[in-house]
Amino acid sequence: MSTAVLNNRVEPGQQTAAKAAGLAYLITFVTVVYVNSGIHDRLIVENNAETARNILAHERLFRIGIAGDLIYCAGVVVLLTALYVILKPVTPSSVNGRCQAGRSLPTSQLHRANAAVEAD
Numbered sequence: 001m002s003t004a005v006l007n008n009r010v011e012p013g014q015q016t017a018a019k020a021a022g023l024a025y026l027i028t029f030v031t032v033v034y035v036n037s038g039i040h041d042r043l044i045v046e047n048n049a050e051t052a053r054n055i056l057a058h059e060r061l062f063r064i065g066i067a068g069d070l071i072y073c074a075g076v077v078v079l080l081t082a083l084y085v086i087l088k089p090v091t092p093s094s095v096n097g098r099c100q101a102g103r104s105l106p107t108s109q110l111h112r113a114n115a116a117v118e119a120d
Contacts, residue, residue, distance in 0.1 A: 014086050021082035028075035035068035 039061055043054045055062045 011089075014089075017082040017085035021079055021086065024075045024079040024082060028072050028079060031068050031072045031075065035065050035072070039065040039068065 043058060043062060043065070044051050045054065
């Protein structure tokens with residue numbers, strides 16, 4: 001299959017959703033790494049009393065951490081919604097002809113598909 005054949009099957013809404021999913025993934029990944037390693041590690045320690053003192057001493061940092069967690073949650077919702085839009089056309093009935101009861105494609109079909117891709 002050539003790229004042109006594949007692009008004809010993708011709707012514009014799916015392309016937009018794919019871009020949104022990629023952007024949401026990047027934003028959520030960066031946010032969660034920064035919040036967990038940059039903020040939570042500074043504030044949260046094994047001793048509960050010391051953790052409470054850290055939070056009171058660095059209230060702004062704690063609030064930024066909460067905002068980062070909320071941004072992460074919103075990003076995950078956007079990501080999951082975008083993935084739903086992208087994968088919505090893939091229904092069990094459309095897959096049923098290609099795979100039976102969770103089995104993958106027969107090897108001969110895979111070889112033919114690979115040969116068709118390599119030929120283009």
